[in-house]
Amino acid sequence: MANVAKYDRADVIKKAMLLFWEKGFNGTSTRDLQQAVDLRPGSIYSAFGSKEGLFKEALRCYSANTYALLQEKIQQQGSPLSGLQAFIHCVVVSNRSSAPSDMCMLVKAVAELTDSNPELLQESQILMKKGELSFTRVLQEAQSQGELSSNADPQSLAKYIQVQLIGLRTYLRTSNDVVAVEQLIENTFQMLKAPH
Amino acid sequence: MANVAKYDRADVIKKAMLLFWEKGFNGTSTRDLQQAVDLRPGSIYSAFGSKEGLFKEALRCYSANTYALLQEKIQQQGSPLSGLQAFIHCVVVSNRSSAPSDMCMLVKAVAELTDSNPELLQESQILMKKGELSFTRVLQEAQSQGELSSNADPQSLAKYIQVQLIGLRTYLRTSNDVVAVEQLIENTFQMLKAPH
DNA sequence: TTTGATTTTGAGCAGTTGTTCAAGTTAAAA
DNA sequence: TTTTAACTTGAACAACTGCTCAAAATCAAA
Structure with a gap:
């Protein structure tokens, strides 16, 4: 039986x-x-069954790549909070020229999709939620290492980070103001790292 | 000459x-x-010449409506900063059920458009910039009324507000978490109103 | 070498897209 | 009432859409 795929699925x-x-x-x-x-x-x-099927795989691929980058940056920096900051700077600023779009692919998806593609919309929302969850875990780790104040709430801070990440990337798309965006990233993490 | 338009352009x-x-x-x-x-x-x-021509008019209409709402909320609240907060709460939370989309139309536009519609992309970016400028003016007015600390920088705070507004609306689209979003709006304005 | 299930191919289908334009309608001016 | 110029109409066009499927190609097992 000739079931050898000629192409590389991934x-x-x-x-x-x-x-x-x-x-x-x-x-x-x-x-x-x-x-x-x-x-x-x-x-x-x-x-893949349909264009939608292929898009769903594409969303998962994007999400997995992004998660891998976050882990890589945490390793490189040797600390959760600095790793998270490096990740955000990388995604928002450094990778901008090499990426196909300034914006997050999942944000573009939830912006574009409507009830005519309910599965894809839901998948995008689920993957965003997973992103938030991995931020929560990073912040919990930062807290247990004393990098983040013990009376901080990792879960709501993760939501805050998610809002900043979405906002910053999209803002950059509208303004091209890299300097302002780098300043805003800096401010956000100064706030987080301060005992507060 | 029969130049009476049968329809209402606006x-x-x-x-x-x-x-x-x-x-x-x-x-x-x-x-x-x-x-x-x-x-x-x-x-x-x-x-309108083309689909693009009509879309451009639609973007301007959206932008004008949004600006009018901001002014209305400032009047209602009787103060620039509270008016700005009311505006953001209105746009992000209250108007959600009556609006055609959770998200900002300009954000949807810059998310979707590419180099194949350069004029529309540019128009969206310009209108976003105008939005930021009107935030700057509101913050300057707040500052001159003593509602905002005199050592705050209205121009960079306007960028910050813009990031929050974009981020919050889009976050709500992905999570449906109204409670968290209302909390984040509250926090943002507590920070602004505090002497800092 | 032959077999036969699996995979790949690409012409083509039916429906949709943005847009045009000749013919018809309208109402103010002559 | 007649003229005239602007406006409205909707059939039609060429290009493009997502997708199908019969025929050809492929290759492990017999």
């Missing part, structure tokens, strides 16, 4: 993810995808 | 704005628009 998903991230769900045609991924329609539809 | 723009706000630029077809606005293609194209 690679296909990554290429699709980069295109969807850049152009959005409605803005990306199946022909754009076929070209980016170098597969004919039949192969794509047998592997 | 009303047409408003109806188009509500539809574009809900479904986005790519997500709204010209037939959706024709139906919402009750005009045939020829009339729309002679009045």
